[in-house]
Amino acid sequence: MSNTGHIDRRGLMIGAAVSATAMSLGPASGPALADDYPTRAITVINPFPPGGAADVVARPFASVVETIVKQPMVIETKAGAAGAVGAQFAANARPDGYTLLMHIVSISGFAEVDRLFGRKPKFTRDDFIPIARLIADPCVLVVNDQQPYKTLQEFMDDARKRPNALIFSSSGLYGALHLPMALFLKAAGLQVRHLPTAGGGPAVTALIGNNSQALVSSIAAASGQMKAGRVRPLACFGATRAASLPDVPTMKELGFDIEYYLWVGLFAPKGTPDAVVTKLRDVTRETVRTDAFEKAMKNIGQDVAYLDQAEFKTFWDADARRIEDAVRSIGKVEG
Amino acid sequence: MEATIDSLLLGFSVALRPDVLLYAFVGCLVGTLVGMLPGIGPLAGISILLPVTFGLDATKAIVMLAGIYYGSQYGGSTTSILMRIPGEAASVMTCIDGYAMTRRGRGGAALCIAAVGSFVAGTFGVIMLTLVAPPLGAFALRFGPPEFTALLVLGLVFLAYMSATSLVRTLLMASVGLMLGMIGIDVMTGHFRWAFDIPELGDGIGIVPVAVGLFGLGEILSTPSRTVTTAVVAPRFRELLPSRAEWREAAAPIGRGSVLGFLVGIIPGSAHIISSFLSYALERRLSKTPEAFGHGAVAGVAGPESANNAASTGAFVPMLALGLPTGPVTAVLMAALLIHGIPPGPQLVTEHPNVFWGFVASMYVGNLMLLALNLPLVGLFVSVLRIPYAYLYPLIVMFCIVGVYEVNHSIVDVWIMLAMGVVGWLLRKFDFDPAPLVLGLVIAPILEMSLRQSLVMSNGHWTIFVQRPIAAVLLALCAVLLALSAASLLRRRRDWRARLAAEEAGEQA
Amino acid sequence: MTLRRDTVAGAVFVAIAGLLWWLSDDLPVGSLAMPGAGMMPMIAIGLIALFGLVLLFRGAASPPITAGHWSDADHALRVIVATALAAFLYTRLGVLITMTLLLFGLVGLVERRRLVAAALFGLGVAAVTWFVFGTLLKAPLPSGSFWT
Numbered sequence: 001m002s003n004t005g006h007i008d009r010r011g012l013m014i015g016a017a018v019s020a021t022a023m024s025l026g027p028a029s030g031p032a033l034a035d036d037y038p039t040r041a042i043t044v045i046n047p048f049p050p051g052g053a054a055d056v057v058a059r060p061f062a063s064v065v066e067t068i069v070k071q072p073m074v075i076e077t078k079a080g081a082a083g084a085v086g087a088q089f090a091a092n093a094r095p096d097g098y099t100l101l102m103h104i105v106s107i108s109g110f111a112e113v114d115r116l117f118g119r120k121p122k123f124t125r126d127d128f129i130p131i132a133r134l135i136a137d138p139c140v141l142v143v144n145d146q147q148p149y150k151t152l153q154e155f156m157d158d159a160r161k162r163p164n165a166l167i168f169s170s171s172g173l174y175g176a177l178h179l180p181m182a183l184f185l186k187a188a189g190l191q192v193r194h195l196p197t198a199g200g201g202p203a204v205t206a207l208i209g210n211n212s213q214a215l216v217s218s219i220a221a222a223s224g225q226m227k228a229g230r231v232r233p234l235a236c237f238g239a240t241r242a243a244s245l246p247d248v249p250t251m252k253e254l255g256f257d258i259e260y261y262l263w264v265g266l267f268a269p270k271g272t273p274d275a276v277v278t279k280l281r282d283v284t285r286e287t288v289r290t291d292a293f294e295k296a297m298k299n300i301g302q303d304v305a306y307l308d309q310a311e312f313k314t315f316w317d318a319d320a321r322r323i324e325d326a327v328r329s330i331g332k333v334e335g
Numbered sequence: 336m337e338a339t340i341d342s343l344l345l346g347f348s349v350a351l352r353p354d355v356l357l358y359a360f361v362g363c364l365v366g367t368l369v370g371m372l373p374g375i376g377p378l379a380g381i382s383i384l385l386p387v388t389f390g391l392d393a394t395k396a397i398v399m400l401a402g403i404y405y406g407s408q409y410g411g412s413t414t415s416i417l418m419r420i421p422g423e424a425a426s427v428m429t430c431i432d433g434y435a436m437t438r439r440g441r442g443g444a445a446l447c448i449a450a451v452g453s454f455v456a457g458t459f460g461v462i463m464l465t466l467v468a469p470p471l472g473a474f475a476l477r478f479g480p481p482e483f484t485a486l487l488v489l490g491l492v493f494l495a496y497m498s499a500t501s502l503v504r505t506l507l508m509a510s511v512g513l514m515l516g517m518i519g520i521d522v523m524t525g526h527f528r529w530a531f532d533i534p535e536l537g538d539g540i541g542i543v544p545v546a547v548g549l550f551g552l553g554e555i556l557s558t559p560s561r562t563v564t565t566a567v568v569a570p571r572f573r574e575l576l577p578s579r580a581e582w583r584e585a586a587a588p589i590g591r592g593s594v595l596g597f598l599v600g601i602i603p604g605s606a607h608i609i610s611s612f613l614s615y616a617l618e619r620r621l622s623k624t625p626e627a628f629g630h631g632a633v634a635g636v637a638g639p640e641s642a643n644n645a646a647s648t649g650a651f652v653p654m655l656a657l658g659l660p661t662g663p664v665t666a667v668l669m670a671a672l673l674i675h676g677i678p679p680g681p682q683l684v685t686e687h688p689n690v691f692w693g694f695v696a697s698m699y700v701g702n703l704m705l706l707a708l709n710l711p712l713v714g715l716f717v718s719v720l721r722i723p724y725a726y727l728y729p730l731i732v733m734f735c736i737v738g739v740y741e742v743n744h745s746i747v748d749v750w751i752m753l754a755m756g757v758v759g760w761l762l763r764k765f766d767f768d769p770a771p772l773v774l775g776l777v778i779a780p781i782l783e784m785s786l787r788q789s790l791v792m793s794n795g796h797w798t799i800f801v802q803r804p805i806a807a808v809l810l811a812l813c814a815v816l817l818a819l820s821a822a823s824l825l826r827r828r829r830d831w832r833a834r835l836a837a838e839e840a841g842e843q844a
Numbered sequence: 845m846t847l848r849r850d851t852v853a854g855a856v857f858v859a860i861a862g863l864l865w866w867l868s869d870d871l872p873v874g875s876l877a878m879p880g881a882g883m884m885p886m887i888a889i890g891l892i893a894l895f896g897l898v899l900l901f902r903g904a905a906s907p908p909i910t911a912g913h914w915s916d917a918d919h920a921l922r923v924i925v926a927t928a929l930a931a932f933l934y935t936r937l938g939v940l941i942t943m944t945l946l947l948f949g950l951v952g953l954v955e956r957r958r959l960v961a962a963a964l965f966g967l968g969v970a971a972v973t974w975f976v977f978g979t980l981l982k983a984p985l986p987s988g989s990f991w992t
Contacts, residue, residue: 043984049663050382051670059674063389074984076744077382081520081537085745088534094989113525122534167792173525195480195791196522198604198784201660205603208657211479211792224658227682299676333524365981372977383983503902507857507895514864514888521881526871528885529864552927559919560955725957726965729950732927733943736934737973741983749931753924760920764913765853783884795877 037097037276041072044266045093045101047086049079053176053200053218057134057264058102060296064287075102082172084110084122091123095271097280101128104264106176108320112327113174125320128267129277132284133312135297136263136305137218138238139180140248142231146210152234152254155214156188163191169203169212172196173333177203179326180216180237180260186329187256207231218262219244220301237261243303260322263305265312281309343465346692349394350700358395359697362402363704369403370410372738373551373731374543376423377647377664379742380407385671393675397694400671401701404664408647409453409705412640413716416445418731420551422738424542424608425643427773428615430550432628432635439631442720443575446713448585448633449640450706456593456641457702460648463597464655465695472656475601480788481799483604485809487782490609490774492813493616495820498768499629505771508762512775515540519780523787535747542608542777544739544752549769551735552752553759555728563724575714577633585637588618592641599642600649603661604781607646612774614642629768648698654679655691846908854900861893922954938988939978943970 044062046055055075062073078086083106090101107128111121141152149155159166170178173196185192195212197203200221207215208230215222215231219242225231226245233248237260241250251258266284268277287293288306297304307315349355365387369380384403388396411422416433429449436445463471478486491509498505518529519539530536577585592614599610618638619625628635653659658679660666669679677683677690684691722730739752759769793799801807868889874880930946937945944966952962978985 049666050378050385051660051663051667056670056674059385059389063386074982076984078744079538080743080745081534084537085534117525117527119527164794172522193791193794195788197788198522199666201666202604205476205653205659205661206479208659209476209479209603211788224678224682228658230657295676296674299678300673301678368976369981369983384981386982503895503898507892507899510888510891510895511857514885514892517885517888524872524881526881528871528881529867556920556923557916559916562916725955726951728923729947729955730969732923732930732950733946733969733973736927736930736946737939737943737977737985740934740986741977744984744986746931746935749934753927753931756927757920757924765849767853779884779888787879790878795875797876 035275037279038069038071040098041074042069042097043099044073044075045086045090045099046075046077047079047083047090047101047103048077049199050077053104053262054102054264056300057297057302060293061102061134061266061287064290064293065283068283068286082106082175087128088122090267090269091127093269095269095273097268097272097276099269100131100280101267101269102264103267104176105260105262105319105323106174106179107265107267108316108323109174109179109327112324116327116332125316127270129270129272130309130312130316131266131268131277131280132288132309133263133265133305133307133315134284134288135302136261136307137220137302138236138242139177139216139260139262140219140222140233140237140242140245141181141184141214141216141235142207142222142226142233143214144207144210144212145230145232147213147232149232149234152249155234156190159190159192164193166214167193167195167212168214168216169195169197169206170215171200171203172198174327174330176200176262177216178330179323180258181214182326182330183258183260183322184216184251184256186326187258216260223301258322261319263319265316277309339465342688342692343696345689346694346696347699349689349693350398350696355395355398355697356700356704358391358399359402359700359704360708362399363406363701363708364402366403366406366408367410367413367705367709368406370407370422371414371734372410372741373414373420373422373547373735374738374742375407376411376425376543377404377407378423378667380404380410381664381667381671383741385667385674388671388675393677393690394693396675397672397677397690398697398700400668401694401697402704404647404668405453405457405698405701405705406708408644409450409709412449412453413446414551416449416636417442417716417720418551419554420731420735421546424546424773424777425611425639425646427546427550427770428611428639429636429643431615431770432630432632434554435629435631436633436636437720440574441577441581441631443713443717444577444581444633445636446716447575447577447710448581448637450709450713452585452589452592452637452641453644454702454706455589456596456643456645457648457705458699459593460597460600460645460651461695461698461702464648464651464698468652468656471601471652475603475653475661476657477805478602478604479803480785480792481803481806482809483602483785484782484789485800485806485813486599486602487609487778487785489809489813489816490613490778491782492816493613493620494771494774496616496619496625497612497771497774499626500766500768504767508767508769508771509775512772512777513779514775515545515772516776516779517783522780522784523791533747535745539780540751540776541743541748542773543742544748545755545776546773547735547739548752548755549759549762549772551731552756553763553769555731556756556760557763558724558728560725560728575717581633584633588614588634588638589641591617591621592638592643593645596642596645597649600646601652601661603653603659604785607643607650607662608777609774610642610646611639612777614638651698655683655694658683848903848906848908850899850906851903852909854896854898854903857892857896858900861889861896864889864892919954923950926950926954935986936988936990938990939985940970940974941988943973 058075065073078089093099111124114121206212236248236250288304411426414420415426415430419430419434421427421430433445520537596610600607618634619628650661650665653661654665660669739748871882872880873882926949933942947966948962951957952959977983
């Protein structure tokens with residue numbers, strides 16, 4: 001669920017083309033007046049395959065926004081390169097508020113990975129204006145039920161005794177589930193082998209099948225398996241203990257200064273007019289407070305963790321530093 | 336068992352309410368419609384139509400989703416059979432013999448057999464799902480990367496039965512497919528391979544644009560309108576139904592395809608995608624007339640179509656029993672269920688019995704609805720071929736562009752489709768068969784990944800493939816199959832393959 | 845000397861393999877125990893070269909390439925050009941205009957049917973497509989970046 005996900009629709013966009021044809025230089029082709037925004041359908045880019053973390057948030061979000069702005073909000077899937085294709089598309093889109101991006105925590109890492117390989121980053125964090133954070137699920141380190149570890153300490157002792165013997169799975173190299181494990185392994189000075197898979201689902205599958213022994217997952221994605229007793233949570237990556245896992249200590253309690261959330265946020269391309277951004281913030285604030293949106297988030301096992309632009313910006317800056325650090329600590333993989 | 340039947344009856348009591356049936360019908364209808372766009376299979380179909388289910392209560396939404404799922408799958412078979420456009424990777428094998436049947440005027444028969452085969456396989460899959468999901472789920476978990484690698488190697492061994500061309504040509508095409516499958520970011524190390532700075536190539540070349548280009552567009556490019564005589568392909572109504580002989584030919588492949596597809600489908604990790612290829616190769620291996628394959632063999636439609644359908648149902652086993660999405664389609668279906676407030680997982684049966692059994696019952700209903708919807712429509716579908724070719728092929732080109740673009744909203748995919756259309760046309764000029772190429776493309780990324788994952792797990796020791804029992808058995812099977820063909824080669828028995836090669840070399844020479 | 849089918853095909857595939865080999869010298873091959881990003885591509889390239897060479901050497905027995913074999917080239921070229929134009933315009937002008945033009949071009953200009961019929965056919969089909977998929981089923985079709 002973490003690294004993949006999404007779907008889309010966009011039907012009425014065509015209406016703009018039709019009116020433009022009919023009226024030649026109708027209002028749709030003039031500069032968008034920020035006061036009237038939005039006068040036509042808004043497109044939200046989902047950079048992951050259908051069903052992924054950004055998708056399951058974006059769809060209910062869009063259906064509520066539509067009722068508020070009285071214009072369609074269409075979700076367009078542009079999956080590829082672990083979310084880089086959609087992000088790049090949004091970064092280069094016309095900054096008029098009609099193309100937005102719903103992305104997850106991993107948006108901060110792409111530029112750093114490009115630098116690692118000596119490539120020129122195709123986009124950086126500066127290409128986006130953060131609008132709001134919608135959810136933030138702290139991650140949790142889990143081991144499968146065939147492992148004896150009851151605490152993080154036992155896991156660390158064994159990993160230290162047998163360096164490079166244990167295996168952890170992830171959603172993919174430099175992916176959203178690889179980074180927190182890398183942060184932890186670096187802080188604890190452990191050597192555990194990495195088994196990259198093709199996404200959040202396969203990563204959990206590898207763990208349950210005991211092809212890997214440990215995994216960092218979002219709480220929502222692992223909750224079913226935790227309830228069934230197939231995986232055991234050892235430590236949480238939140239600042240405080242998670243309400244759903246009151247007995248699981250945080251990394252901070254255990255002496256590691258690590259925080260990691262699988263968050264989903266809304267972004268606009270750089271250069272979007274201030275008035276449009278303000279309007280989007282207002283709409284988002286109104287949306288996240290509706291019962292419909294809260295219920296939809298409950299359905300996918302999330303609480304709304306809304307942050308408005310200013311707080312989100314602060315949070316994102318701190319988060320990006322952690323991500324970049326994690327990417328550097330992974331470094332280039334041999335082979 | 337009795338409890339299961341009671342629960343299932345509970346499910347049916349929900350799924351058979353008239354208003355719920357209406358949604359099943361609507362789901363099948365729009366699913367079939369969208370599925371006819373080339374490239375739009377169940378994955379894109381569900382994601383595009385998910386918003387349509389918003390605002391419905393959970394039961395109706397699920398029933399409708401099941402209908403969309405089956406409908407979009409079947410829609411792809413229709414275009415494969417009638418126009419040689421594979422809607423998705425799984426339909427590639429249907430294209431070959433299905434379209435050949437259409438050219439012989441048996442398009443209606445092929446559609447009927449595909450519909451019935453899908454229905455039988457789908458229903459078999461759901462019955463198995465109802466009865467044995469939990470133990471099968473546990474078994475599926477034993478398929479880790481080493482087992483998966485061995486399974487794919489087995490698939491490659493069957494490659495020799497894929498194509499109606501000589502072995503060198505088949506292997507060459509498969510190698511080209513392997514090469515195309517390497518394009519993109521290497522998942523294990525993050526290196527870009529042959530991506531030429533085009534980010535859309537990061538995840539590799541999509542199977543859909545390649546298949547649609549090679550088969551659909553390639554066919555159009557090599558068919559100038561002056562060579563087409565419409566009368567040949569438009570059959571009379573009586574000829575729409577399969578003959579008694581055709582039913583007999585189809586029965587065993589449908590049965591085998593259902594079992595094989597279901598078994599392959601429950602394995603986590605996109606294995607369902609190779610089920611139709613495996614089934615095609617198996618049918619050809621078992622057939623008394625292997626040379627008929629590629630020229631409209633009924634078994635070449637019945638087997639792969641059933642296998643494909645059973646495999647997609649099999650993929651629900653890990654999803655419902657373990658809460659694990661085993662492929663993109665189950666992932667999007669899981670997300671759709673989540674959005675409607677139903678978390679699939681180990682607790683689903685106990686916590687939401689009515690939802691679980693409603694879902695299972697709706698799959699029975701969806702299958703039946705699809706059959707009821709599509710059999711009467713076969714005549715209508717086939718009459719599409721009565722459209723004069725000068726109008727029909729522009730229409731197909733348009734739908735190819737729209738469909739391929741719609742999968743990922745990527746114009747790069749449309750360009751890939753066009754390039755592959757040109758390649759497909761050229762390949763045909765030089766008597767190459769594109770089917771092994773598609774198989775190579777499908778297998779390459781997953782084979783490479785599971786092989787390297789296995790080596791990560793074993794820390795570089797290849798012995799992992801013989802230490803794990805399932806992998807060892809599968810590899811032993813490969814060895815036996817190879818030994819058998821080597822033996823027949825040594826005995827210089829001229830089998831159908833040798834005859835083909837001789838024919839190929841001798842023709843026009 | 846006559847060009848023979850398999851000689852030409854084999855030579856082309858060997859050339860492709862050579863080109864790819866040259867393109868991928870920056871990929872680390874790794875070791876057998878830990879294959880790198882370049883290992884599988886090298887194997888694929890090697891196989892293409894191998895089978896290409898087999899075709900090349902057996903080519904003398906294959907049928908010669910004749911002009912008659914390429915009689916459909918003019919049709920293919922026109923369809924390729926039309927499709928390429930449509931792909932170029934699709935995201936720029938949107939589905940309605942592009943597809944009307946594509947259908948009109950193929951039916952009216954390439955197939956030389958009556959221009960009025962071709963225009964009506966193009967417009968009608970594009971409009972129905974847009975209505976059914978774009979509006980009824982809410983599938984996001986491109987509206988054209990040129991207009992907005």
